[in-house]
Amino acid sequence: MPEGGLATEAATASARARVDDGFWARVDGERWIKRLLIVALCLWLGVVLVLPVLQLLVKSLADDQGGFVGLTHYVKYFNSPNLFVSLRNSLVVAVLTTLLSVGLGFGYAYALARTTIFGRGLLKGVAMMPLFAPTLLNGIALIYLFGRKGLVTTGLFGLLPGVDIGVYGPVGIVIAETLYAFPQAVLILVIALKMTDARLYEAAQSLGASPLRIFFTVTLPGVRFGLMSAVFVCFILSFTDFGAPKVVGGNYSVLATDIYKQVIGQQNFSMGAVVSVVLLIPALLAFIADRLVQRRQVASFAARSVPLIPRPNPRRDVFFAFYCWLVGGAIVIFYLTALFASLVKVWPYQLELGLWHYHFSGTGGGGYSAFFNSLRMSAYSALWGTAITFLAAYLIEKTRQLHGLRQLAYFLSLAPLALPGMVIGLAYIFFFNARGWEIAGVFVANPFNWLYSTMAILVLCNIVHFFSVSFLTATTALKQMDREFETVSASMGVPFTKTFVRVTVPVCLPAILEIGMYYFVNSMATVSAVIFLYSADLPLASVAVANMDDAGDTAYACAMSMLIVAANILVRLMYGASTAGIRRRSQAWLTR
Amino acid sequence: MNTSDTSLAVEKVGKKYGTFAALSDVSFSARRGEFLSILGPSGCGKTTLLRLIAGLESHSEGRVIIDGRDVSGSPVSKRNVGIVFQSYALFPNLSARNNIAYGLKSRGASREEIVARVDELLDLVGMRGMGRKYPAQLSGGQQQRVALARSLAVSPGLLLLDEPLSALDAKVRLLLRGEIRQLQKRLGITTVMVTHDQEEALTMADRILVIEKGRLVQDGTPHDIYDRPATPFVASFIGAMNFIPDAVKVHDGVYGLGGHHVQVGMENGSAALPPGSRVTIAIRPEDVLIGRELGSANIVPTTVSAMEYRGAQFRLSLVVHSGERSGLRLDADVAAEKVRRLQIRPEMDLPVHLPFNRLRVYGAGEAHA
Ligand SMILES: Nc1ncnc2c1ncn2[C@@H]1O[C@H](COP(=O)(O)OP(=O)(O)OP(=O)(O)O)[C@@H](O)[C@H]1O
Ligand SMILES: [Mg+2]
Numbered sequence: 001m002p003e004g005g006l007a008t009e010a011a012t013a014s015a016r017a018r019v020d021d022g023f024w025a026r027v028d029g030e031r032w033i034k035r036l037l038i039v040a041l042c043l044w045l046g047v048v049l050v051l052p053v054l055q056l057l058v059k060s061l062a063d064d065q066g067g068f069v070g071l072t073h074y075v076k077y078f079n080s081p082n083l084f085v086s087l088r089n090s091l092v093v094a095v096l097t098t099l100l101s102v103g104l105g106f107g108y109a110y111a112l113a114r115t116t117i118f119g120r121g122l123l124k125g126v127a128m129m130p131l132f133a134p135t136l137l138n139g140i141a142l143i144y145l146f147g148r149k150g151l152v153t154t155g156l157f158g159l160l161p162g163v164d165i166g167v168y169g170p171v172g173i174v175i176a177e178t179l180y181a182f183p184q185a186v187l188i189l190v191i192a193l194k195m196t197d198a199r200l201y202e203a204a205q206s207l208g209a210s211p212l213r214i215f216f217t218v219t220l221p222g223v224r225f226g227l228m229s230a231v232f233v234c235f236i237l238s239f240t241d242f243g244a245p246k247v248v249g250g251n252y253s254v255l256a257t258d259i260y261k262q263v264i265g266q267q268n269f270s271m272g273a274v275v276s277v278v279l280l281i282p283a284l285l286a287f288i289a290d291r292l293v294q295r296r297q298v299a300s301f302a303a304r305s306v307p308l309i310p311r312p313n314p315r316r317d318v319f320f321a322f323y324c325w326l327v328g329g330a331i332v333i334f335y336l337t338a339l340f341a342s343l344v345k346v347w348p349y350q351l352e353l354g355l356w357h358y359h360f361s362g363t364g365g366g367g368y369s370a371f372f373n374s375l376r377m378s379a380y381s382a383l384w385g386t387a388i389t390f391l392a393a394y395l396i397e398k399t400r401q402l403h404g405l406r407q408l409a410y411f412l413s414l415a416p417l418a419l420p421g422m423v424i425g426l427a428y429i430f431f432f433n434a435r436g437w438e439i440a441g442v443f444v445a446n447p448f449n450w451l452y453s454t455m456a457i458l459v460l461c462n463i464v465h466f467f468s469v470s471f472l473t474a475t476t477a478l479k480q481m482d483r484e485f486e487t488v489s490a491s492m493g494v495p496f497t498k499t500f501v502r503v504t505v506p507v508c509l510p511a512i513l514e515i516g517m518y519y520f521v522n523s524m525a526t527v528s529a530v531i532f533l534y535s536a537d538l539p540l541a542s543v544a545v546a547n548m549d550d551a552g553d554t555a556y557a558c559a560m561s562m563l564i565v566a567a568n569i570l571v572r573l574m575y576g577a578s579t580a581g582i583r584r585r586s587q588a589w590l591t592r
Numbered sequence: 593m594n595t596s597d598t599s600l601a602v603e604k605v606g607k608k609y610g611t612f613a614a615l616s617d618v619s620f621s622a623r624r625g626e627f628l629s630i631l632g633p634s635g636c637g638k639t640t641l642l643r644l645i646a647g648l649e650s651h652s653e654g655r656v657i658i659d660g661r662d663v664s665g666s667p668v669s670k671r672n673v674g675i676v677f678q679s680y681a682l683f684p685n686l687s688a689r690n691n692i693a694y695g696l697k698s699r700g701a702s703r704e705e706i707v708a709r710v711d712e713l714l715d716l717v718g719m720r721g722m723g724r725k726y727p728a729q730l731s732g733g734q735q736q737r738v739a740l741a742r743s744l745a746v747s748p749g750l751l752l753l754d755e756p757l758s759a760l761d762a763k764v765r766l767l768l769r770g771e772i773r774q775l776q777k778r779l780g781i782t783t784v785m786v787t788h789d790q791e792e793a794l795t796m797a798d799r800i801l802v803i804e805k806g807r808l809v810q811d812g813t814p815h816d817i818y819d820r821p822a823t824p825f826v827a828s829f830i831g832a833m834n835f836i837p838d839a840v841k842v843h844d845g846v847y848g849l850g851g852h853h854v855q856v857g858m859e860n861g862s863a864a865l866p867p868g869s870r871v872t873i874a875i876r877p878e879d880v881l882i883g884r885e886l887g888s889a890n891i892v893p894t895t896v897s898a899m900e901y902r903g904a905q906f907r908l909s910l911v912v913h914s915g916e917r918s919g920l921r922l923d924a925d926v927a928a929e930k931v932r933r934l935q936i937r938p939e940m941d942l943p944v945h946l947p948f949n950r951l952r953v954y955g956a957g958e959a960h961a
Contacts, residue, residue: 028667492695
């Protein structure tokens, strides 16, 4: 039989088998499943994001009995000098932090992306350290360095003349926030600096431009979108952060601590909602500006650009090496001080090292049960968050049904970028704690009320809080896959679910792991949203840090922070090992 | 045409994106085992047409019938078609074997059946022994073969190819052209291939559909399309064509151009025009004859104004001597050997013969591209 014989025979047989003139030949089950999933995604985003934020807005316009009072609370807010001053303080802190972190970050990123200095991998790792710690720890470390009994203030416990920089207040907040925002600025700017076309530099050099002139005419314009993006991101981070001002703020109040004081301290929920809205608006503006900038950045980088390979330049490299090791060293010293402090018996009197503060007995906060709760919560957040985020990105990117709803889902998926953790936390209390709502005179009981003060609501809150960045990671990975994979599978009669499992997920596995790690690390470290949502029988490590610090048990708080950092570094190392494993295994299909 | 012999029928199909009509009123059909090529310039709607046939795009109007079954509302999974994309869309994490077996596994074939079928297909596309390799380890041509094997694995009734060779370099392209065509003949599978490469269409297809701005302008064999292009657009899109505008019909079969009378053997619609009508006369450069074989009629005196060397031949730019109008130009392709033999040089007077059965006449209404 000729080779073709079998194939043709099979062809006709199968064609006959698949010909089916009935109704079912026209119905595409897959399309309906996809439609259903898209609708489900939109509903989910509605419940976990839109409704809670709406509830928050409504709350800011209502009195405690739920009666509509219009802008009364806002008028009161802007007439109350104490509260109003916090807005100014928050803006001052955010602007200073942004200048510092973007300024320092630019030099650092430049060294990483454009020079050949030694140890760039390590330097990058060092710069990322703050990502693994709760921002409370930044404040705590500052106190051990510059506080009343700090290392610097006392001149290494009296060995040297000490200096008091007055860390409690704006100085401390700005330093802690700069540390917090620094890694984000470096990440964004390294990418921007790497995405430059080498030919522009060759052209400028061939025209005889001086290095300084090249910097101002080629380098800066080339990264202007990255710079703007870094500015907006750092602004949002420092404007909305709660952890650092909580610890080192002293009497210097900012919006995030005001919300906490109003809600937890005075049980004034309406005013808490008002401050949240005030906090939300600048963040929202920065978010919108950032989105506009990002869109232009993508468009301005041509696909055919020639990547710039840095060449050694001794004078420049020595300068940048010095700079980077200085900054990197400061970060290391910062966290080493915290580690040291957590191990010291009684700071600053008994400097014997040991695990004195790691038993957490005799202090509040929940001790190890809080730590294990946090681990569990972070693991669930990583698991569910990754699954939901990836599925959402897949549905939005790879299906062709319900265009309008997918647009909406895309927009909603990015919206959490603009939502400060405090706002999410508060919105969640209002929404999930509500017994029900009067809608057009009919009382509708809250079907989600049971979630209140469960692990589920904490996980949900984390998923929403860290949704956008994960979503963008997933979307980028999915965009790099051939658009026709789904089509090819469909033409062979293979269900899309099978292609999803056999092709999409394996190919995107590095991105999936990255998302999982991101969720875990952030869920461990976050305090701003969960501080409103945890319950007494479900304590959390990061909240314990805040509470122990509040109670003056700074060493315990420091020790707990160290546990969080250790868990995060461990997860990061596991992530590194597993991606290395995947890379080895998938070498065959990634390289020629 | 006998319906049982018709593998694919497209009836008055149209597609709109918003208000923009990407395709309008396209009808054609393919006999079983026929190789059709859809040819047209970029953006004319070729891919759209292919995607409509595949069911990847829903059409606004008309019907698509595959194997006698109206599939207009059916999704791609229910049309029994194999598709090969320009990008191949091979799954990067699966070996060539697993790529080919991909569609088989979900049809409940046994392991042995699958192995046998994949081996058969690997042989079929000349990839025996390469099944273990991953797509990234294969050359472009090999990837194309795997993509072809994968689409054939599920024994489709209709094979759809969207510019399957455009990502390959010239040599491989030439090789694969022949192979795909042979394979298609051997399997007897009805095939529709989109291309914007006229040579590809001319050498591979049984029939060519030429699309212009979303409309089907000609449907014919490669011979028809080349020798009897239906419109000036088709004529200029496929091969080169001299257009001589402002010719005047004298009477049936005789036209005046630049003070000369020429006889035209093949009229296409122009027979209906009244004498005195303005028309455009067209002739391919290689049909403009010079030298000893000149016939007696249709001789036009010209001067050589420029010569362009093209390896095996020269392209001569000729200016027709004419009483009333100067500047009437003609291009002629002449074998290099003949140019040397006749010692043709620029500025030389050169009478040319326009064979009456190679001239085409287009009414003035048909503006040419
Ligand atoms: N999804 C869409 N929305 C709007 N317009 C579209 C869409 N897809 C295609 N078009 C338009 O329809 C026309 C035909 O597109 P099509 O892809 O079929 O062209 P083509 O002939 O395959 O071109 P090429 O040779 O460049 O691949 C183009 O003008 C294109 O801009
Ligand atoms: Mg196309």
